[in-house]
Amino acid sequence: MFDKLKDSISKFAKLGVADKGAVEALIKDIQRTLIQSDVNVKLVFELSKNIKEKALKDDLPAGLTRREHVVDIVYKELVEFLGKSKAEIKLEKQKILLLGLFGSGKTTTTAKIAKYYLKHGLSVGAISCDTWRPAAYEQLKTLGKQVKIEVYGDAKEKDPVKIVKEGLKKLKEKDIIIVDSAGRSAIDGELAKELKDIDKILKADEKLLVMSGDIGQAAEKQASTFNDLVGLTGVIVTKMDSSAKGGGALSACHAADVNVKFLGMGEKPQDLEIYDPVRFVSRLLGMGDLETLLEKAKEAIDPEKAMDIMKGDFDLNAFYDQIESTKKMGSFSKILEMMPGMGNVKIPKDMLDVQEEKMVKWKFMLDSMTKEEKSKPDVLNRQRYDRISKGSGTKPEDVRDFIKHYDQTKKMMKKFKGGKMFKRGPMAKMFKGMMGNM
Ligand SMILES: Nc1nc2c(ncn2[C@@H]2O[C@H](COP(=O)(O)OP(=O)(O)OP(=O)(O)O)[C@@H](O)[C@H]2O)c(=O)[nH]1
Ligand SMILES: [Mg+2]
The missing domain is CATH 3.40.50.300 (P-loop containing nucleotide triphosphate hydrolases)
Known part of the structure; x- marks a missing residue:
């Protein structure tokens, strides 16, 4: 159900014009998907009738194109159809x-x-x-x-x-x-x-x-x-x-x-x-789901450690914590699916697996390093690379690649702290969300 609705919406979003024919085709697509996921036929027809009536109304809300208007209607009607509001969970005895x-x-x-x-x-x-x-x-x-x-x-x-x-x-x-x-x-x-x-x-x-x-x-x-x-x-x-x-x-x-x-x-x-x-339908339609991701990120990242990473030296201990946090958030593919805009991007599973394998190796390498090496990575030299590779069962060039990756990440973190990236743009929003709630 997930992939098919996403596909229908992105197909529709790519069309040049959103005329009656296009809207009808979209509704047919949605109907087919819902019936395949065993939604009651009567309900499906009610839903599609509502979407059609509202989507083809002549006066568009200000500032919306017909296409945006239709996607918005589909989204709202589906939310209504699946229960309207978020469940209330009481945190009490x-x-x-x-x-x-x-x-x-x-x-x-x-x-x-x-x-x-x-x-x-x-x-x-x-x-x-x-x-x-x-x-x-x-x-x-x-x-x-x-x-x-x-x-x-x-x-x-x-x-x-x-x-x-x-x-x-x-x-x-x-x-x-x-x-x-x-x-x-x-x-x-x-x-x-x-x-x-x-x-x-x-x-x-x-x-x-x-x-x-x-x-x-x-x-x-x-x-x-x-x-x-x-x-x-x-x-x-x-x-x-x-x-x-x-x-x-x-x-x-x-x-x-x-x-x-x-x-x-x-x-x-x-x-x-x-x-x-609301969240469920956003994900269904491939609009990403920043909120879920943020909630998970908040749980996975130890607030104090996160602040240390942002404030202080991004040494290899911090890098280690980051690997642990990423692991707690679930697999890479799950994380990506929740990122806005990434819902529709299909990253080959092989690539994600490679990345996940790499992280496992990195952890072995970090486990083979001394305290000093982790807090002052500058002391690493060829001799030390060899020792770490033996200790972690990896090749010396793997260790070198890892350190290279760490250096790049460190540079990025520096940009984050002082630069524009952190003050504006979607990444800033994400980080602000994360930090603001801690
Ligand atoms: N994929 C998936 N599997 C689940 C989920 N919830 C439960 N399962 C699996 O469903 C099977 C049955 O789960 P149980 O929790 O034992 O179900 P139960 O209702 O307690 O079963 P009885 O006590 O025998 O009536 C197990 O193999 C679970 O791992 C879920 O959300 N997703
Ligand atoms: Mg049981």
Whole structure:
């Protein structure tokens, strides 16, 4: 869905004239893409009718060309279609119940949400009350260790209500308590009763249905069924990274009148995003997504270290930190996709892989250097290059190339600090955004 909508929009943007024919062709393209991503046909036609009516209106808003106007309409209508406003996530003491069908991503999401609240300074505990799958508690324990939270469970207890009761006692000091419940292949009487019983004891502030994006428009029925059953406060749509039907699931949630709170974007604990239709659609249409990138950058870069880099000497220790930060932000391709204007640029995967491999090598080299060499790279000479290359299992010319790259980066940093680049232009904006929020 992502690539196809991007392609349709850039095809349209490249046309000389945006006449009726061009608008109609664009709408057809959008329709096809949405139907392929399993959006309800009736909804697709409603959406395209709205776009067509507004896009072809005679009076253009001041300052916009017809082409810009059309792209703007498509963008706004899609945002409306996918839920209007950004989800509100309260950073306060609360109990969260995760529920959903088998394999939808509840346990993985428990760890993701835990990490999210931990990052915002709240203490977190989790309860595993999945008494159906023998390995469920172990799975959550492992994930809990990874994100460093306390996990309560009892492999011998068969009654989930007792587990929740005990867990609430054990974790009563925690700000956030997340309850991971059992999945089933369908909503049956037994699952319904179990969830109601759990909720009676837990009195959850948030009851979040976890659904996989690959169920597409079936999300509407599932969401309303669970909503009738326990009264949902929201939905989390997972596997948005790997499903072509994610758009279908999101529009279905909107149609079922339930709010999407988070999106699962991968299997790791950090792969979670607060749902924001504006942001989602910008990325869908290839407009880049500076905000997401900045948020990630803020998390990855240690503010003090970043200021040191900007203020002081950009020595090899700082370079090391920079490599670490880049790694924390995810793969290069992910970072690039979020940069405005880069969304449409296809950089060959090979090239990105080479860059990533290089960074691994650089880290080995840095690990083979002495403290002195890292803080005063000027002392490096041929002899030292040889020693570092042996220590890191690389070739001496690799080490020399690396130092060359470092020198260039250092020069760029100097320009940044004093020069125009930092005071004006998009890079300045990005850096200001980053620094301003620290
Ligand atoms: N790609 C991707 N995979 C995910 C995501 N969320 C979960 N998964 C994977 O989906 C599978 C099922 O995830 P679980 O968290 O175990 O699902 P569950 O709902 O707890 O499953 P049950 O407890 O058996 O009902 C695992 O292999 C996860 O790694 C996501 O956002 N993206
Ligand atoms: Mg589970």
